[in-house]
Amino acid sequence: MTVLNPAAFYLLFAALGILLLHLLRARERRREVSALFLWEGLPGDPQSRAARLRQQIDPLLLLQLAVLLALTTAFAQPAWTTRTTSLSGLAIVLDASASMRTVTEDGVTRYRKAVDEASALLDRYPAAATAIIQLSSRPAILARPGLPSPDLRDALLRSEPTWYADGTAAELRSLLAGIGGISQFERVVWLSDRSLVDGLDGFETILVEGGENLALTAFSVRGNPEGGGVTAWVTATNDTDAYRDVLIRIEDRKNQTTLSLLMPPRTTESYVIPFPTSSGTLFTASLVADDGFDGDNLRYFSLNRPIDVRVHWLGSESRYLMAAIQSVAPVTHVDASEDADLTVVHGTRAPASPGGTVLLVHAGIEGLLTQGETVATERITVLRPDHPILEDVDPTGFRVREAPTASVPPSTDVVLAADGVPLLAVYEDETQTVLYLAPDLLETNLPITVDFPLLVRNIVAALVRVPPPLSYRSAEAGEPVSLSGLGAIDRLYDANGMPVVLPDGISTFRPEVPGFHTLITDRGAFAVAVNVSAAESGVRTSEAPIATFDPAGQTTIHRLPLWQVAAVLAILLLLAEASLHASRRAVTGRTR
Amino acid sequence: MTTFIDEAFLQRLANLRFIVRGRRKGHLAGLHASPRAGVSLEFADYRAYAPGDDFRYIDWNAYGRLDRLLVKTYVHEADLPIYLLVDLSASMRIGVPSKAHYAAHLAAAMAYLGLRGLDRVGLFPFSDRLMPGLSARHGMGQMGRILRLLRDVEPTGRTSVNQAILDFLSQTHESGLTIILSDFLTGGGGFADGLSRLLHRRDEVILLQILDPEDVRPHAAGATQLVDIESSRQVTLTIGQRTLEDYKHRVRQNRERLRALSLERGVPCFQTTTDVPIERFLHEDLRRGGVLR
Numbered sequence: 001m002t003v004l005n006p007a008a009f010y011l012l013f014a015a016l017g018i019l020l021l022h023l024l025r026a027r028e029r030r031r032e033v034s035a036l037f038l039w040e041g042l043p044g045d046p047q048s049r050a051a052r053l054r055q056q057i058d059p060l061l062l063l064q065l066a067v068l069l070a071l072t073t074a075f076a077q078p079a080w081t082t083r084t085t086s087l088s089g090l091a092i093v094l095d096a097s098a099s100m101r102t103v104t105e106d107g108v109t110r111y112r113k114a115v116d117e118a119s120a121l122l123d124r125y126p127a128a129a130t131a132i133i134q135l136s137s138r139p140a141i142l143a144r145p146g147l148p149s150p151d152l153r154d155a156l157l158r159s160e161p162t163w164y165a166d167g168t169a170a171e172l173r174s175l176l177a178g179i180g181g182i183s184q185f186e187r188v189v190w191l192s193d194r195s196l197v198d199g200l201d202g203f204e205t206i207l208v209e210g211g212e213n214l215a216l217t218a219f220s221v222r223g224n225p226e227g228g229g230v231t232a233w234v235t236a237t238n239d240t241d242a243y244r245d246v247l248i249r250i251e252d253r254k255n256q257t258t259l260s261l262l263m264p265p266r267t268t269e270s271y272v273i274p275f276p277t278s279s280g281t282l283f284t285a286s287l288v289a290d291d292g293f294d295g296d297n298l299r300y301f302s303l304n305r306p307i308d309v310r311v312h313w314l315g316s317e318s319r320y321l322m323a324a325i326q327s328v329a330p331v332t333h334v335d336a337s338e339d340a341d342l343t344v345v346h347g348t349r350a351p352a353s354p355g356g357t358v359l360l361v362h363a364g365i366e367g368l369l370t371q372g373e374t375v376a377t378e379r380i381t382v383l384r385p386d387h388p389i390l391e392d393v394d395p396t397g398f399r400v401r402e403a404p405t406a407s408v409p410p411s412t413d414v415v416l417a418a419d420g421v422p423l424l425a426v427y428e429d430e431t432q433t434v435l436y437l438a439p440d441l442l443e444t445n446l447p448i449t450v451d452f453p454l455l456v457r458n459i460v461a462a463l464v465r466v467p468p469p470l471s472y473r474s475a476e477a478g479e480p481v482s483l484s485g486l487g488a489i490d491r492l493y494d495a496n497g498m499p500v501v502l503p504d505g506i507s508t509f510r511p512e513v514p515g516f517h518t519l520i521t522d523r524g525a526f527a528v529a530v531n532v533s534a535a536e537s538g539v540r541t542s543e544a545p546i547a548t549f550d551p552a553g554q555t556t557i558h559r560l561p562l563w564q565v566a567a568v569l570a571i572l573l574l575l576a577e578a579s580l581h582a583s584r585r586a587v588t589g590r591t592r
Numbered sequence: 593m594t595t596f597i598d599e600a601f602l603q604r605l606a607n608l609r610f611i612v613r614g615r616r617k618g619h620l621a622g623l624h625a626s627p628r629a630g631v632s633l634e635f636a637d638y639r640a641y642a643p644g645d646d647f648r649y650i651d652w653n654a655y656g657r658l659d660r661l662l663v664k665t666y667v668h669e670a671d672l673p674i675y676l677l678v679d680l681s682a683s684m685r686i687g688v689p690s691k692a693h694y695a696a697h698l699a700a701a702m703a704y705l706g707l708r709g710l711d712r713v714g715l716f717p718f719s720d721r722l723m724p725g726l727s728a729r730h731g732m733g734q735m736g737r738i739l740r741l742l743r744d745v746e747p748t749g750r751t752s753v754n755q756a757i758l759d760f761l762s763q764t765h766e767s768g769l770t771i772i773l774s775d776f777l778t779g780g781g782g783f784a785d786g787l788s789r790l791l792h793r794r795d796e797v798i799l800l801q802i803l804d805p806e807d808v809r810p811h812a813a814g815a816t817q818l819v820d821i822e823s824s825r826q827v828t829l830t831i832g833q834r835t836l837e838d839y840k841h842r843v844r845q846n847r848e849r850l851r852a853l854s855l856e857r858g859v860p861c862f863q864t865t866t867d868v869p870i871e872r873f874l875h876e877d878l879r880r881g882g883v884l885r
Contacts, residue, residue, distance in 0.1 A: 034683040034691075034807050035777035036820035036827060038842045045832020582688055 001080055002559065008075035015068055022061045060584070063577040070570035078566065079559040089145070089185035090125040092118045092156075093172060095192030095208075096134035098477070098536040100161040102193070102293040104210025111161040114191035114208045118156055121189060127152045131179055135192075136164035137478040137533075138510065139175045145184070163295060163513050164478030165533035166194070211292030212240040215537030216248070217268065219285040219299035219474070221275070229276035230303070234285055236271065237537055238263035247288035248273065252280030282516055282527050296537040300516055300529035301474055308332040308523075309464055312340035315348035315363055320447035324456035329464075341464045347440070357433050357463040362440045364406065369427065369436060372405035377418035377439075384415045389424065389435075389458045393451045403439040412436075426462075435459055474529040477514050481530075483507045487523030495530065597700045597739060604871060605701055608884045609709050610674070610769065638662040673728040673768030674706040674713045675795075677760060678742070681719035681751040682822045683775055687804030687866050694866040695773040695802050696742040701874060702771060703738045705884070707731065714764070715741055719749035722759030728768065750822045751778050757786025767794040776801045776850050787857055798883055799854055799861040801847065808843055808865060810836060 003009075033039060094100075100111035122130060127149035132142040143155045176182045190205045218235035232250045248259040248271065255277045263269065281303040289297065308330040321344070325331055337343045337354035345354075345363040353365050364371045377400050384390070395416055403421050408414070416424035427434045437459075439446075446452045475481045483489055484507040492500040495515020502509055511517055511530040519526045641650060641661035654662045676699045684692035699715065706713040707730070714728035715738045723745065726737055753774055760770075770790055776783075776799070790797050812818075812831045819826050829835065847863055854861030860881055864873050878884045 030817045030819055031812055032686070032819045032821045033810075034686045034775060034804065034821060036818060036823065036825050038777070038839060038846065039818050039829060040827055042829060042835050042838045042842075044830035045835050046830070 001078060004077035004079060004559075006076060008072055008077070011072040011075060012068070015065055018061070018064050018068065022058060022064075060577060060580055063573055063580060067570055067573040067577055070566050070573055074563045074566035074570055076563075078562040080562060082558045082560075089187070090121065090130045091133065091176065091182070091185040091188040092121060092130065093133045093135050093188065093190045093192075093203075094118060094142075094159070095166070095190070095194070096136045096140075096159070096161045096164070097166045098136075098161065098163045098295050098532045099166075099193055099293065100208070101163075101295055102211035102213060104208075104292065106210065109161065110193050110208045110211060113210070114206075115156055115159065117191055117206055117208070118189070119153065122149075122153060122156070131185070132156055132159075133172070133175060134159060134162070135167040135172050135175075135190075136162045137167055137171075138162065138164050139167050139171050141175065141179060144179050162478065163532055165476060165535055213293045213296070213537060214238050214240065214244060214246060214263070214287055214289040214291045215293070215296035215534075216285055216287045216299045217296070217534040217537050218270070219283075219301050219531070221250075221278075221283045221301050221303050223303065224276070229274070230278045230283075232257075232273040232275050232283065232285065232301075234259075234271045234273060234299075235268060236261070236263065236287060237268040238265055239538060240291070241265045244289060249286045249288060250275050250278075251284045251286070252278045253282055253284075254278075254280055282529075293537075295514065296532045296534075298514065299474070299531045300514065302516065302527040302529040309460065310334045310339060310341045312337045312343045312354070313346070314343065314350055314354070315346040318346050318361065318441060320441055320452075321346065321361060321456070324453050325460060327453050328457045328460045342460065353432055353434075355432050358435070359459060359463060360434060360436045362404070362438065365434070368409065369412075369434065370407050371438070372407070374402050374404045375419070375421060376402050377421055377423075380416055380418045380423065382415075383417055384413065387413070387415045387426075389415055389426070389455065389462055391458055392454050393458065395451070397445075397449055397451060399445040400439045401443045403443075406436070406438060408436070433463055435463060474531050475511060476533045477511050477530055478533075480508050480510050481528060483509065483519055483521075483528075486519060486526055487521030490520045490522065492520070493518040597697070597704070601701070601871070602704055605705060605874065606708075608705050608874065608879070610672070610705060610711070611882055611885050637665050639665055672706075672709075672711045673764075673766050674702070674711050675728065675760065675764065675768055675770040676703060676713065676715045676738075677756060677770060677772045677774075678715065678717045679719070679751060679753070679756075679772075679774030679776075680717045680723070680745050680747040681749050682747055683751055683777055684747040684802075686821060687806060689866055690747070691775055691802050691804055691866055692747040694870070695800075697870050698800065698802070698873070699771075699773055700735075700739055700742060701870060704735060706769075707735055712768075713738065716756075716760055716763075717741070717745050718753075718756030718759070719747075720752040720755060722756050722763065725763075727764070728766075751775070753778060753783035754786040757783060757790055761786075761789055761793065768796070769798070770795045771798045771800060773800045773802060775803055775807065777803075777807070777846070782849075782853070784853060784857075787853070787859065791857060791859070797857075797859045799850065799859060801850060801861065801863040803863070803865050805865050805867050808840070810839060812836075 094111070094114050096111065100109065100114065102110050104110055104113060106113070118132065128146055130143070130147075130152060131145050132152065132155060134140045134142055142159050143152045147155070173182065176185075182188065188203050190203045191208060192205070193208050195205050195207070215237045216234060217237050218233070220233045221230045222233075223230050230252075234248055234250070236246065236248060238244050238246070242265050244263050244265075246261050246263055248261065250257050250273055252275070255275075257273060257275045257277070259271060259273050261271075283301045283303065285299045285301070287297040291297070309325070309328070310332045311325065312334050322331070325344075334340050337356060340356065343354040343356060343358045344361070345358060345365070346361045347363055349364045349366055349370070351366050353368055358365070360369065362371075380395060380398055380400060382390070382395050398416075400418055400423060403418060403423055405421050408422060408425055409427055411429075412422070412425045412427040414422045414425045416422075421438065422436070423438045425436045425438075427436065441447055446455075483492070489502060489507060492502060492509065494500050494511065494517050495513050500509055500517070511528070514530050514532050517528040517530055519528055638651065638654065639662065641663045645663045649663045649665070651662050651664050654660070678695050678699045680692055680695075684690060684695060703713045703715065710730065712728035712730050713734055714726050716725035717723040726734065726741060751774065753772065753776065757772075787797065815828065815830045817826055817828045850863070851861055853859075860883060862873075862877050862881055862883075864877065874884065
């Protein structure tokens with residue numbers, strides 16, 4: 001029942017006036033009669049209590065008050081309100097990111113609370129028109145429209161939050177498009193501890209609150225340059241409203257070091273923790289604290305070295321060149337060019353092209369690139385300043401006293417030249433990639449410049465395409481991790497030791513749980529450290545922008561006006577009152 | 593007083609006529625029997641033929657059977673003055689519709705019946721005395737005057753039926769049918785004297801007592817200040833069931849006295865209340881009572 005004009009109830013104050021008039025009239029209850037002599041001398045009746053009461057409660061007064069009440073009710077415009085929710089479609093979108101694992105003060109996770117809310121929604125909608133979606137960085141459809149009600153509820157109740165990062169509205173939109181588009185759902189309910197900040201119009205957000213969190217949001221380890229132990233970098237967050245005593249522990253499966261802290265509320269601090277006794281490569285940082293979400297109290301880091309570069313060396317040795325290559329990646333010498341990642345030809349002329357990737361330093365290849373007489377060179381010209389080989393390199397500081405002339409294939413890309421003599425060039429065809437560095441290193445200042453290692457790094461990277469090392473960046477759960485460049489994949493185990501099946505030809509996988517994953521290839525075993533996304537540690541519902549949507553758009557409100565009923569009642573009561581009043585006036589003879 | 597006569601109502605009275613019990617002498621031919629035998633459609637008697645009688649009135653059928661000349665005589669129909677004495681004292685204001693309204697309505701209906709019967713009708717409103725009225729006249733023009741008078745006179749003053757009759761007798765000298773419409777709720781002396789004088793003048797008298805239902809069956813309860821509408825005298829009374837029964841008993845006695853007086857004087861008396869439809873009163877009570885036919 002809804003009253004559209006509550007101000008009308010002020011009319012009830014008129015009842016005071018009616019009562020006052022009746023009190024005044026009651027003081028002179030008179031009755032005119034045709035012949036008083038017929039009444040004179042009659043003995044009066046002793047008045048009973050009931051009769052006195054009846055006399056005090058005048059039916060006319062009651063009728064007038066009833067008329068006033070009915071009129072007031074009519075003016076107040078009462079209406080019987082019913083809300084009918086359209087049954088044409090409901091999409092329940094559950095936030096299944098890692099932060100939904102936070103245990104609230106009620107002892108259940110945010111995700112379970114969201115499931116309870118969703119379950120209540122299911123009661124009001126037909127199963128055939130309901131879809132349930134889990135949104136994270138890897139969205140999933142729990143139930144499509146058309147699923148029987150028990151299956152729908154079962155899918156909802158059996159669902160669990162993931163360890164993944166938050167999903168985006170674009171991902172959700174894409175997922176909804178896959179099941180027929182958002183337009184088929186009149187109501188889309190987003191159950192989460194955050195709003196969709198990049199939002200979708202028409203979403204109704206139900207925020208699931210509760211729980212507090214302390215977290216490690218970053219963790220990395222570097223070996224000490226002097227060779228003994230490692231140093232850990234840790235970022236910790238106290239996302240509560242209180243000072244908290246915490247203990248940060250760094251372990252390498254053999255040794256550990258700890259750091260005890262008092263963290264102020266709502267702070268994020270970074271710490272450098274020396275770990276000189278460490279000799280391991282797999283590190284775990286743990287935050288010992290009591291909070292609602294322990295998934296981010298642990299972070300993992302793997303100090304795996306990059307894979308070795310297999311080098312086949314032809315010609316004379318060059319300590320400077322070898323040192324520069326080894327600074328890029330560990331080097332393993334092999335005897336045959338077929339087994340090599342890189343063939344280095346130094347100070348000689350190879351009889352034929354070894355194929356693959358070849359680095360010619362003051363050398364040539366018979367029939368492909370031959371050096372001529374040596375000429376003095378003075379000024380170096382940068383012909384391709386934007387070439388990747390020159391990334392981070394300043395060639396203007398290079399000095400080359402002399403260099404041999406060379407006949408190069410027409411398609412050779414000359415990067416540096418001096419007085420018409422190519423100094424640095426790249427040649428590529430279908431079978432080989434050749435990088436040509438013309439001068440004898442000893443006739444240049446290259447070995448003593450800071451740019452030389454950078455140049456060699458670029459050269460090796462261009463030739464060998466060594467994959468980026470996994471060391472200084474850990475992967476996140478749910479995020480694709482490339483395993484290429486680590487050799488032929490044999491097996492992959494997740495953090496719980498369960499095998500992960502990779503389709504043939506696929507060298508990328510999405511870890512589902514945090515922890516150390518183990519990859520076994522023909523080049524050995526590699527550890528992949530997987531952590532919860534740092535973004536999941538900073539989720540506080542109170543800080544999340546609350547997007548509220550008016551559900552009226554999905555709910556139809558029917559109002560059945562009742563003022564006519566009240567008005568008719570008022571008229572009937574008024575007629576009754578008038579009739580009674582007229583009959584009384586007839587009795588008293590006042591009316592003609 | 594508002595207009596209360598409509599055409600349809602009058603049409604429904606078209607088949608009613610006054611019945612006068614005695615032979616009345618009248619100046620003009622009317623529809624009421626006269627002591628003088630005359631020409632009309634209503635057969636009166638036979639008498640022996642005498643020379644000079646109109647041959648048209650010899651009953652030749654009787655001559656065939658009896659071998660005697662008999663002459664048919666007919667009732668001579670003469671007009672009759674009808675006097676309507678209407679009580680318009682203050683006590684007639686009581687009720688919805690008021691007794692005055694009811695009485696006026698009834699008087700108008702009876703005036704119509706009289707005028708339609710070619711009688712002369714006069715109207716004399718009264719309270720404690722006779723008010724200016726209308727002397728008896730023929731024709732429907734008189735109907736309009738009667739209605740206007742009934743409309744214009746406001747009920748006021750005390751009731752004195754006796755004084756009104758005396759005033760009436762002093763103003764009219766021809767006897768006729770005198771109909772008195774009143775509630776006859778007179779606390780003081782009655783009107784037996786006036787009634788006797790009317791009868792002595794050989795008037796035919798009809799008494800119509802009109803009461804309000806609340807006069808007969810009041811619904812008052814509790815401590816009530818009773819005010820006489822005519823005299824403004826007051827009596828405070830705690831009215832209960834017993835008091836009401838006593839009052840009704842007194843009203844019955846009052847009505848019985850009126851009936852006894854009318855029986856004693858051979859005057860028809862009819863009692864009604866304002867909740868009885870006038871048509872029903874005319875068609876049932878007055879027709880059954882021999883006033884109308």
